Amino acid sequence: MGSTHRFIAFFCITVAGLWITVAQDFAKNALAQHPPGHTGQAQPVAKPDAEAADAKGGPAMEAPKVEISPEQQQLIGVKTATVALMPMSKVIRTVGRIEYDERGLSTINTKFEGWIEKLYVDYTGRYVTKNEPLAEIYSPELLATQQEFLNVLKWSKTPVGEPKVDVLSEMIAKDANSLLEAAKQRLKLWDITEAQIQKIEETGAPVRTLTLYSPVSGYIIQKMVVQGMRVMPGEKLFDVADLSTLWVIADVYERELPLIKIGQEARITLSYFPDKAYVSQIDYIYPSLSTETRTAKVRFTISNSNGQLKPQMFTNVEIKIHLGQWLAVPESAVLDTGQGHVAYVDTGDGYFEPRQVTPGLRAERMAQILDGLKAGEKVAVSANFLIDSEAQLKGVKPLQAR
Numbered sequence: 001m002g003s004t005h006r007f008i009a010f011f012c013i014t015v016a017g018l019w020i021t022v023a024q025d026f027a028k029n030a031l032a033q034h035p036p037g038h039t040g041q042a043q044p045v046a047k048p049d050a051e052a053a054d055a056k057g058g059p060a061m062e063a064p065k066v067e068i069s070p071e072q073q074q075l076i077g078v079k080t081a082t083v084a085l086m087p088m089s090k091v092i093r094t095v096g097r098i099e100y101d102e103r104g105l106s107t108i109n110t111k112f113e114g115w116i117e118k119l120y121v122d123y124t125g126r127y128v129t130k131n132e133p134l135a136e137i138y139s140p141e142l143l144a145t146q147q148e149f150l151n152v153l154k155w156s157k158t159p160v161g162e163p164k165v166d167v168l169s170e171m172i173a174k175d176a177n178s179l180l181e182a183a184k185q186r187l188k189l190w191d192i193t194e195a196q197i198q199k200i201e202e203t204g205a206p207v208r209t210l211t212l213y214s215p216v217s218g219y220i221i222q223k224m225v226v227q228g229m230r231v232m233p234g235e236k237l238f239d240v241a242d243l244s245t246l247w248v249i250a251d252v253y254e255r256e257l258p259l260i261k262i263g264q265e266a267r268i269t270l271s272y273f274p275d276k277a278y279v280s281q282i283d284y285i286y287p288s289l290s291t292e293t294r295t296a297k298v299r300f301t302i303s304n305s306n307g308q309l310k311p312q313m314f315t316n317v318e319i320k321i322h323l324g325q326w327l328a329v330p331e332s333a334v335l336d337t338g339q340g341h342v343a344y345v346d347t348g349d350g351y352f353e354p355r356q357v358t359p360g361l362r363a364e365r366m367a368q369i370l371d372g373l374k375a376g377e378k379v380a381v382s383a384n385f386l387i388d389s390e391a392q393l394k395g396v397k398p399l400q401a402r
Contacts (some may be wrong), residue, residue, distance in 0.1 A: 047054035063399060065351040066075065066344075066391040071140055073350070079382040080346050081330050083373045088323040096250035096268065096315040101301065106180030106216045111190050114139030116229045117209050121238065124223045128214045134238055135225065136209040142190060143342040146206035149183040153201060156180050218242040243311075246304050248280070251295035259321050260285060266300060266319045270309075278302045282319070328366045333379045334359050337386055342398055344387050346378040352387055354398035 002108065056098055068078065111375055118136040121128060128134070156176030187197055195219060200207060222239035225231060252260055262285060268278040280300040285397060289296050300317070302309070335342045341359055344352040357372030391397070 001184045049261045064396045065353045066396045069350050074387050080378040083377045088326050090321045094250050094317050096317045098313045099247045100241050101245045106240045108238040112139050119227050126220050130217045132214045134212045136211050139208045152179045152183045249299040250298045252389040254294045269316045274344040326368045330381045331365050331367045333381045344380040344384050356398045
């Protein structure tokens with residue numbers, strides 16, 4: 001605690017000495033310009049630059065300056081940086097959430113009414129392969145359709161012209177091929193496979209139950225049926241998700257959206273796997289904005305071949321954006337006055353010129369300069385608020401743009 005008190009005391013003495021010095025300089029300047037008895041109005045102390053002709057041929061306005069001696073600069077810790085043309089980049093850091101790849105989702109349902117007589121997949125989360133049986137369904141309607149198919153098949157095999165065949169059967173036999181194809185197509189429309197239809201033809205007997213097969217490989221993420229349950233046409237029975245690829249949905253703030261473009265690369269990490277980083281590219285920017293958070297959603301696709309990643313995991317996302325070559329200064333060099341932005345240019349010999357500037361993008365603690373500074377100039381980047389305070393005391397203000 002003793003060293004802390006000594007540091008605070010030293011800092012207070014230093015600041016007090018600075019303000020005393022400023023007050024003394026102000027008094028000396030006032031006496032020098034206006035001796036006792038003089039009633040004229042005081043003018044701000046400013047050091048002129050070299051005169052230049054303006055566009056109309058008259059003398060240009062002198063640039064105001066404020067004097068900070070080298071001793072004072074050392075005392076208050078003034079540091080400068082050079083204005084330079086440099087490559088600028090911005091890293092957008094945000095959080096994301098792992099979601100199912102919607103292109104790998106499938107739903108299994110039926111197109112007829114029936115009852116679940118046997119359930120092969122009896123819990124959510126089980127992995128199934130393509131064409132693996134999921135359930136067997138009994139349907140009177142399906143049974144009747146199979147019987148109709150077998151009757152048409154029998155008539156198609158009846159020889160035309162046989163004495164014992166009645167006239168109706170002979171008429172049906174003539175168009176048997178077209179009727180047989182129509183009956184077979186009806187079974188196919190009810191999701192009966194070609195192998196099942198062939199089995200019905202070979203046995204000559206209808207199949208009491210229809211087996212449902214998985215159309216894809218993946219995990220059962222929803223199971224809506226149980227043993228013995230009645231199901232209706234179009235009713236969802238199972239949802240299957242392929243987790244070999246997943247989506248990462250990240251939120252990007254509204255102010256950063258102009259920098260985001262499809263194809264930009266991002267680094268995705270998870271706290272669960274600190275030694276693993278996924279590199280992906282933006283493949284979609286959602287068109288809507290959240291009214292609560294003022295963010296838009298950005299999508300990435302990542303591989304999950306080892307199955308480590310799970311939907312609803314949180315991720316950290318870093319999007320590095322290259323902004324190109326720009327004139328830039330450290331962000332601390334630009335002071336926001338409330339009415340504009342000012343930078344103090346070190347003109348040498350202890351003088352600083354206040355300069356109105358127009359900042360642009362801010363990235364990685366650097367500020368883009370659109371107007372007001374030139375490459376090679378030096379600007380104050382620390383203690384410039386103290387320089388600004390003395391400039392305000394002496395009435396030194398930046399020239400207004402014409």
